[in-house]
Amino acid sequence: GTHIHAIANQKGGVAKTTTAVNLATALAAAGRRTLMVDLDPQGNASTGLGIAPERRRTGAWDLMLAGASLGDAVIPTGLSGFDLVPSTPRLFGAELELADVPRRETRLHDALGGAQKHYDYVLFDCPPSLGLLTVNAFTAAQRVLVPLQAEFLALEGLVLLRQTVEAVRTALNPSLSYAGILLTMSDRRNRLSAEVEADVRGHTEFGRLVYDTVIPRNVRVSEAPSHGKPVIVYDMKASGSQAYIRFAGEFLRREEGV
Amino acid sequence: GTHIHAIANQKGGVAKTTTAVNLATALAAAGRRTLMVDLDPQGNASTGLGIAPERRRTGAWDLMLAGASLGDAVIPTGLSGFDLVPSTPRLFGAELELADVPRRETRLHDALGGAQKHYDYVLFDCPPSLGLLTVNAFTAAQRVLVPLQAEFLALEGLVLLRQTVEAVRTALNPSLSYAGILLTMSDRRNRLSAEVEADVRGHTEFGRLVYDTVIPRNVRVSEAPSHGKPVIVYDMKASGSQAYIRFAGEFLRREEGV
Numbered sequence: 001g002t003h004i005h006a007i008a009n010q011k012g013g014v015a016k017t018t019t020a021v022n023l024a025t026a027l028a029a030a031g032r033r034t035l036m037v038d039l040d041p042q043g044n045a046s047t048g049l050g051i052a053p054e055r056r057r058t059g060a061w062d063l064m065l066a067g068a069s070l071g072d073a074v075i076p077t078g079l080s081g082f083d084l085v086p087s088t089p090r091l092f093g094a095e096l097e098l099a100d101v102p103r104r105e106t107r108l109h110d111a112l113g114g115a116q117k118h119y120d121y122v123l124f125d126c127p128p129s130l131g132l133l134t135v136n137a138f139t140a141a142q143r144v145l146v147p148l149q150a151e152f153l154a155l156e157g158l159v160l161l162r163q164t165v166e167a168v169r170t171a172l173n174p175s176l177s178y179a180g181i182l183l184t185m186s187d188r189r190n191r192l193s194a195e196v197e198a199d200v201r202g203h204t205e206f207g208r209l210v211y212d213t214v215i216p217r218n219v220r221v222s223e224a225p226s227h228g229k230p231v232i233v234y235d236m237k238a239s240g241s242q243a244y245i246r247f248a249g250e251f252l253r254r255e256e257g258v
Numbered sequence: 259g260t261h262i263h264a265i266a267n268q269k270g271g272v273a274k275t276t277t278a279v280n281l282a283t284a285l286a287a288a289g290r291r292t293l294m295v296d297l298d299p300q301g302n303a304s305t306g307l308g309i310a311p312e313r314r315r316t317g318a319w320d321l322m323l324a325g326a327s328l329g330d331a332v333i334p335t336g337l338s339g340f341d342l343v344p345s346t347p348r349l350f351g352a353e354l355e356l357a358d359v360p361r362r363e364t365r366l367h368d369a370l371g372g373a374q375k376h377y378d379y380v381l382f383d384c385p386p387s388l389g390l391l392t393v394n395a396f397t398a399a400q401r402v403l404v405p406l407q408a409e410f411l412a413l414e415g416l417v418l419l420r421q422t423v424e425a426v427r428t429a430l431n432p433s434l435s436y437a438g439i440l441l442t443m444s445d446r447r448n449r450l451s452a453e454v455e456a457d458v459r460g461h462t463e464f465g466r467l468v469y470d471t472v473i474p475r476n477v478r479v480s481e482a483p484s485h486g487k488p489v490i491v492y493d494m495k496a497s498g499s500q501a502y503i504r505f506a507g508e509f510l511r512r513e514e515g516v
């Protein structure tokens with residue numbers, strides 16, 4: 001069946017979008033039919049894939065609040081086997097608008113309506129919050145992938161994120177589980193990164209979830225969005241790209257047991 | 259009178275909290291009585307100031323949703339002349355709870371109720387979103403200070419932020435203006451940082467707002483929160499600290515015209 005993952009962490013700037021865009025690209029390159037849904041009103045995933053603003057007419061807002069079907073909203077990214085439901089600026093109002101509608105936590109799940117079966121993987125890029133957009137992603141998904149920057153404040157955030165995952169699992173989606181924790185933007189020269197990494201891997205509850213692959217801080221990664229391309233397309237040989245390609249392999253082994 | 263600033267940018271991880279904490283500390287050291295309100299449910303400002311979780315009993319949520327007065331919520335930070343209204347985990351529910359109450363956009367303004375006159379500066383640390391918490395900050399504030407990471411995606415975010423500032427200015431707070439744009443986490447060795455900096459300074463609308471001081475990326479800054487101290491206290495000589503001290507001077511000159 002279709003694997004549906006929410007890529008989430010309420011801490012801002014930890015490489016949720018960078019991870020979503022590059023994982024989706026690598027999955028498509030590995031022959032998995034992949035759909036990404038940009039749930040962030042900022043629309044960084046849509047930008048990072050080079051989708052011009054005029055091509056973002058129907059998006060995640062329309063799925064949840066205007067009765068649009070998946071077929072209405074999906075656009076090609078130009079990368080073979082990789083489609084996108086873009087973000088539109090109307091998404092900024094979605095948290096408030098969703099507050100007043102029936103089944104407000106399951107609108108995304110309902111909108112998919114089974115059409116996701118045309119894909120092997122669906123990835124939701126979540127905004128940096130634990131509001132109704134992220135809750136909708138957790139209700140529609142089976143797994144939560146957590147990018148984590150190797151910084152002190154990040155560990156504290158994990159505990160808060162877990163509370164929301166638990167709440168959704170109890171009330172809305174009993175099958176929700178963690179895919180894993182990916183350490184991102186790691187600067188191995190810096191003592192703090194190494195310490196936080198050791199803390200997370202040694203954590204009694206989260207430690208077993210941490211992927212072996214660690215994504216290094218690499219300037220080519222931050223350059224890629226300005227070229228409208230995922231870094232693994234923009235500069236395949238860069239250290240960040242090589243790490244994301246290794247990560248995709250590890251991710252697939254964990255998901256598909258190969 | 260009292261200067262009230264919202265430190266905001268919906269883009270995550272751009273050093274909103276780091277800027278708020280260090281600017282507030284420097285303002286207090288310069289003899290300005292300073293209050294900080296932690297409006298981020300993550301509570302990173304409270305953590306970065308070493309406030310243990312058990313001391314965060316009454317906070318910003320209580321001001322806006324439980325009728326608490328400023329006097330009920332304010333706690334000392336241990337730094338002379340610098341008080342804090344901490345964040346509590348209940349704040350995660352605030353966006354939704356605020357959606358259903360009367361005067362939902364002005365609850366923070368109403369709760370201050372004039373008690374802010376005991377301070378020379380009030381700083382709001384905003385979460386990475388443009389929801390009701392940030393709108394409340396914009397309604398209660400006179401000025402918006404925008405930390406901006408020198409990265410490509412940041413520029414795109416400015417346009418979205420401006421729309422919310424305009425909307426609040428038109429409907430709720432006609433006197434809201436920009437304090438300025440502070441370039442943060444800048445890695446001068448990297449070509450992209452220098453390019454983005456030039457773009458922002460040359461921008462017809464935002465260019466004149468950019469402070470001369472640029473905060474460099476500096477590992478001591480990211481170490482400071484694990485010691486519960488602002489970096490300018492944790493390691494005054496670090497390049498990040500020196501930049502924040504210079505920034506506070508430039509900020510005061512712009513605000514007070516000295």
Ligand SMILES: Nc1ncnc2c1ncn2[C@@H]1O[C@H](COP(=O)(O)OP(=O)(O)OP(=O)(O)O)[C@@H](O)[C@H]1O
Binds near residue numbers: 012269270
């Ligand atoms: N490995 C890396 N090396 C260098 N820069 C990186 C790396 N990963 C991400 N970045 C940069 O860091 C910034 C934050 O990344 P990104 O936007 O993916 O995070 P996010 O968690 O999606 O942010 P938000 O919380 O705003 O949604 C971006 O400018 C991105 O280009």
Ligand SMILES: Nc1ncnc2c1ncn2[C@@H]1O[C@H](COP(=O)(O)OP(=O)(O)OP(=O)(O)O)[C@@H](O)[C@H]1O
Binds near residue numbers: 275386
């Ligand atoms: N000048 C700097 N040099 C190095 N690291 C920095 C610098 N400024 C901030 N950081 C680190 O970058 C991370 C993001 O900073 P911070 O938490 O202040 O951003 P924020 O905008 O408040 O994030 P959020 O959107 O989650 O509220 C933190 O781990 C912080 O310690």
Ligand SMILES: [Mg+2]
Binds near residue numbers: 016017018040
């Ligand atoms: Mg993102």
Ligand SMILES: [Mg+2]
Binds near residue numbers: 275276298302384385
């Ligand atoms: Mg913050």
